[in-house]
Structures are given as structure tokens and as C-alpha cells.
Amino acid sequence: AAGVIQSPRHLIKEKRETATLKCYPIPRHDTVYWYQQGPGQDPQFLISFYEKMQSDKGSIPDRFSAQQFSDYHSELNMSSLELGDSALYFCASSLGLGSYEQYFGPGTRLTVT
Amino acid sequence: GESVGLHLPTLSVQEGDNSIINCAYSNSASDYFIWYKQESGKGPQFIIDIRSNMDKRQGQRVTVLLNKTVKHLSLQIAATQPGDSAVYFCAENDNNNDMRFGAGTRLTVKP
Numbered sequence: 001a002a003g004v005i006q007s008p009r010h011l012i013k014e015k016r017e018t019a020t021l022k023c024y025p026i027p028r029h030d031t032v033y034w035y036q037q038g039p040g041q042d043p044q045f046l047i048s049f050y051e052k053m054q055s056d057k058g059s060i061p062d063r064f065s066a067q068q069f070s071d072y073h074s075e076l077n078m079s080s081l082e083l084g085d086s087a088l089y090f091c092a093s094s095l096g097l098g099s100y101e102q103y104f105g106p107g108t109r110l111t112v113t
Numbered sequence: 114g115e116s117v118g119l120h121l122p123t124l125s126v127q128e129g130d131n132s133i134i135n136c137a138y139s140n141s142a143s144d145y146f147i148w149y150k151q152e153s154g155k156g157p158q159f160i161i162d163i164r165s166n167m168d169k170r171q172g173q174r175v176t177v178l179l180n181k182t183v184k185h186l187s188l189q190i191a192a193t194q195p196g197d198s199a200v201y202f203c204a205e206n207d208n209n210n211d212m213r214f215g216a217g218t219r220l221t222v223k224p
């Protein structure tokens with residue numbers, strides 16, 4: 001079965017650079033979520049989208065933005081990168097809002113040097 | 114073996130034993146809970162879920178227990194196998210559509 005696809009899988013950037021992470025949800029899933037997981041930490045919710053509209057916002061820094069496109073894929077844009085942004089970034093998708101199972105992608109490991 | 118979740122981040126059990134991983138959640142408005150398993154370098158993998166109108170749900174070798182009075186969730190794994198070794202997270206959803214994860218518990222299964 002098709003799963004959530006994230007690209008790139010690994011990304012190395014320097015401080016103050018920008019990065020764009022991409023997420024392709026499971027086919028027919030209309031909701032995507034972004035999470036940040038620091039080393040040894042639990043995943044922290046950043047932001048979610050349902051039917052191309054932002055549905056909820058968590059601990060996403062102002063330097064980050066995200067959107068969901070007409071084909072339901074989502075991109076997380078990160079600017080003015082800081083060392084503390086180094087983390088695993090997971091995207092998850094679900095069918096519909098609310099209490100539905102979220103299926104996670106393999107994650108993008110971002111390293112900021 | 115049994116963990117106290119947030120306060121004991123590691124749990125080591127013998128292969129074949131039962132494991133109990135505990136989790137305390139904070140939001141009494143949360144109505145949906147999920148246990149995830151995360152293997153090294155991979156994304157969280159759904160194991161089992163439970164809604165707040167239930168206090169127990171069973172899957173294959175796993176059981177989730179929910180005690181809303183004390184805001185406590187537990188995951189029981191029967192006959193633990195080496196492939197069960199991973200970090201386990203509980204997550205709660207309060208209908209605001211985002212999952213809030215508890216601190217993970219690392220389960221190590223000794224052969």
C-alpha cells in the first residue's frame with residue numbers, strides 16, 4: 001500500500017539559509033500534519049491542513065510557513081535557519097479532520113550547520 | 114515489566130514476557146488516544162487507538178487501557194518479541210486536530 005512520501009530524506013543547510021520540505025500524503029488523504037522531533041524528544045505538532053486550508057497551528061516558529069496544494073501535497077518552508085532547527089521533520093496524513101488515524105512518513109532529517 | 118512512562122523512559126523485558134508501558138495525559142478534554150511505535154530512524158507507526166467512551170481495546174498482542182479518572186493510558190504487549198524493541202509514544206487528540214505526544218518509553222527486549 002502507498003505510504004506518505006517525504007522529500008528530501010536528508011538535508012544539510014547552513015545558518016540563515018532556507019529549506020523546503022515536501023510531503024505527499026497517502027492517496028485520497030485530504031489532511032496533512034507537520035511535526036518536528038528533536039534528538040531524543042517526542043514529536044511536536046507544528047501545523048496541519050485540511051482541504052488546502054490551515055486547520056490548526058501548533059508550535060511553528062514565525063520563520064516557518066507551510067501550505068497544502070491542490071493535489072494535497074504540502075510543503076514546509078523554513079527561513080533564517082538556526083542551529084536549533086536541526087531535527088527530524090515528519091509529515092503525517094489522514095482522511096478527514098478530527099479523530100482519525102494519522103499515518104506518518106519516514107521523515108526528513110534536517111541538519112543546520 | 115512495567116514502566117511509569119514519563120518518569121521512566123526505558124523498559125527492559127525478557128522475550129516472551131508481557132510489557133506494560135504507561136502514559137499520563139494532561140488534557141481532560143482529549144477524546145482520542147493513539148499509541149505509536151517508533152523504530153530507530155523511522156516515523157511513528159500506528160499501533161492501536163482508543164476513544165474516550167471506551168476503557169479498553171484489544172488488538173493483536175496489544176491492549177490499551179484508558180482511565181479517564183486519573184488521565185492515564187497504558188499499552189500492554191503480550192509475549193514481547195525482539196521486534197517489539199522500539200520507542201513507544203502515546204498521543205492525545207482533543208478535537209483540535211493535532212496530536213500531542215507524551216514522552217516516549219524505550220522498550221528493549223532481551224533474548
